[in-house]
Amino acid sequence: xxxxxxxxxxxxxxxxxxxxxxxxxxxxxxxxxxxxxxxxxxxxxxxxxxxxxxxxxxxxxxxxxxxxxxxxxxxxxxxxxxxxxxxxxxxxxxxxxxxxxxxxxxxxxxxxxxxxxxxxxxxxxxxxxxxxxxxxxxxxxxxxxxxxxxxxxxxxxxxxxxxxxxxxxxxxxxxxxxxxxxxxxxxxxxxxxxxxxxxxxxxxxxxxxxxxxxxxxx
Amino acid sequence: xxxxxxxxxxxxxxxxxxxxxxxxxxxxxxxxxxxxxxxxxxxxxxxxxxxxxxxxxxxxxxxxxxxxxxxxxxxxxxxxxxxxxxxxxxxxxxxxxxxxxxxxxxxxxxxxxxxxxxxxxxxxxxxxxxxxxxxxxxxxxxxxxxxxxxxxxxxxxxxxxxxxxxxxxxxxxxxxxxxxxxxxxxxxxx
Numbered sequence: 592x593x594x595x596x597x598x599x600x601x602x603x604x605x606x607x608x609x610x611x612x613x614x615x616x617x618x619x620x621x622x623x624x625x626x627x628x629x630x631x632x633x634x635x636x637x638x639x640x641x642x643x644x645x646x647x648x649x650x651x652x653x654x655x656x657x658x659x660x661x662x663x664x665x666x667x668x669x670x671x672x673x674x675x676x677x678x679x680x681x682x683x684x685x686x687x688x689x690x691x692x693x694x695x696x697x698x699x700x701x702x703x704x705x706x707x708x709x710x711x712x713x714x715x716x717x718x719x720x721x722x723x724x725x726x727x728x729x730x731x732x733x734x735x736x737x738x739x740x741x742x743x744x745x746x747x748x749x750x751x752x753x754x755x756x757x758x759x760x761x762x763x764x765x766x767x768x769x770x771x772x773x774x775x776x777x778x779x780x781x782x783x784x785x786x787x788x789x790x791x792x793x794x795x796x797x798x799x800x801x802x803x804x805x806x807x808x809x
Numbered sequence: 810x811x812x813x814x815x816x817x818x819x820x821x822x823x824x825x826x827x828x829x830x831x832x833x834x835x836x837x838x839x840x841x842x843x844x845x846x847x848x849x850x851x852x853x854x855x856x857x858x859x860x861x862x863x864x865x866x867x868x869x870x871x872x873x874x875x876x877x878x879x880x881x882x883x884x885x886x887x888x889x890x891x892x893x894x895x896x897x898x899x900x901x902x903x904x905x906x907x908x909x910x911x912x913x914x915x916x917x918x919x920x921x922x923x924x925x926x927x928x929x930x931x932x933x934x935x936x937x938x939x940x941x942x943x944x945x946x947x948x949x950x951x952x953x954x955x956x957x958x959x960x961x962x963x964x965x966x967x968x969x970x971x972x973x974x975x976x977x978x979x980x981x982x983x984x985x986x987x988x989x990x991x992x993x994x995x996x997x998x999x
Contacts, residue, residue: 653918656903662960669840680955681907684924704851706843715835 632749638708641694643743650739650775657731657738657773668720672707675699710744711735717752717807727793728766729758732775739775759801763790871941873963875948881941887964889971897972900965904957913976925953930973931980943970 629635649655657664660677664670675698686692698705713719724734731738736747748754758765763786771777779785789795800806838844838852847854867873871886887893902911910917913930920926928935947966950956961969978986987995 653907653922655907658903659907659960672841674959676955676959681919681924683955684953685919685922703849704841714833715837715839716832 627749627751632746632751634746634749637743637745638710640708640743641705643691645742646738646744647740647742664721665725666722668718668722670721675705710746711750713750717755718809719807725772726769727762727795728769728772728789729762730765730767730772730774730777732777733758733765733767737775755807756802759806760798762795762798762801763787766790766793766795769793867963872967875941875944881939881945883939883941885940885967885971887967893968893971894975896965897968897970900961900969901972904960905969908954912980913973927952927954930977936977936981940967940970940974943973 625631649660650657660673661670662673675695678692678695679699682692682695694705697703734748738744764782766786766789767774767777767779768785768789795801840853842852843850844852846852861867869886871877871882875882901909905913906917907919908917908924908927909915909930910920915927915929917924930936944966946954947961947969948956948958957966984992984995
């Protein structure tokens with residue numbers, strides 16, 4: 592009877608065991624890289640909007656406070672997208688002829704909502720709450736980036752769970768005094784000392800509590 | 810295709826069936842999400858006119874309208890303390906300074922960009938106006954100013970008014986109003 596396995600099979604067998612590990616590791620690497628790439632996370636990708644609203648103009652140039660429009664950020668889970676009436680507070684008088692603003696005026700005339708494209712959308716199984724983060728001293732900028740420098744809005748962070756946990760494990764690295772929460776470009780002189788102080792002062796829960804599954808998932 | 814290949818392909822297709830986003834995008838509606846269920850496509854429903862949440866009946870007309878028997882109240886109907894003034898200053902900074910400016914003289918940044926200039930707080934008409942009048946203006950709007958009742962709760966409106974009163978005081982203050990121990994500092998700055 593002829594041999595079923597020629598001698599070369601020995602080498603092949605060794606190579607496939609060795610190669611298998613690399614192929615598996617390679618696949619894992621590819622998946623995790625793709626998952627973190629801006630192709631999937633949409634980090635840094637500018638979204639098309641029905642009106643090219645510029646945060647840079649309204650925040651940096653005019654100095655409007657975040658809360659002028661996002662009124663419920665301190666009291667509710669949802670920061671709030673302003674109703675058309677908020678835009679019209681000023682634009683009933685300013686930039687009246689602007690073609691760009693026609694969707695805003697049309698919305699006000701017809702009482703139909705402007706359909707903004709959502710930029711930050713967490714999975715529905717994560718129960719994020721803005722108000723508690725603001726109260727504990729997490730700055731807008733910490734998650735949303737330099738919104739005051741964004742002509743059109745993009746997402747600054749991945750919003751991955753690993754990113755959330757970075758802060759939930761070490762909140763002291765990111766906390767600010769409460770009156771700096773809405774400031775852009777804030778930097779603490781000595782975050783190590785200040786952070787530890789703020790954790791105490793703002794009564795921030797221990798990392799064991801903050802990383803509990805049911806903190807965010809329920 | 811051999812049987813083995815067919816099994817492989819169907820197994821991997823089976824695995825792909827797991828790749829759905831049902832948990833990611835659940836059927837529940839998020840705030841302000843679009844919904845085809847309602848004719849105006851708004852998932853967040855406006856309250857039916859006249860709705861009163863339990864325990865939130867606004868029966869106190871002084872507190873919620875700034876009026877008693879149709880006349881403006883002359884006194885802020887809640888206790889005015891440091892906390893209320895601080896809150897008022899913060900809210901004033903957020904909602905009022907864009908037009909009224911931090912001084913209350915009506916030359917805010919939005920006015921500099923072409924908005925109709927509001928009247929200064931520091932004229933006799935407004936210095937002597939009852940606080941209820943301010944409450945009415947914030948609640949219902951006045952001239953080019955829109956109503957701010959959705960952005961300021963009644964208590965916040967009173968806080969802002971308390972702060973506007975301090976602004977008015979500050980602009981007409983004399984050296985005699987400054988505590989004796991701080992006067993010298995001001996004299997030096999002169």
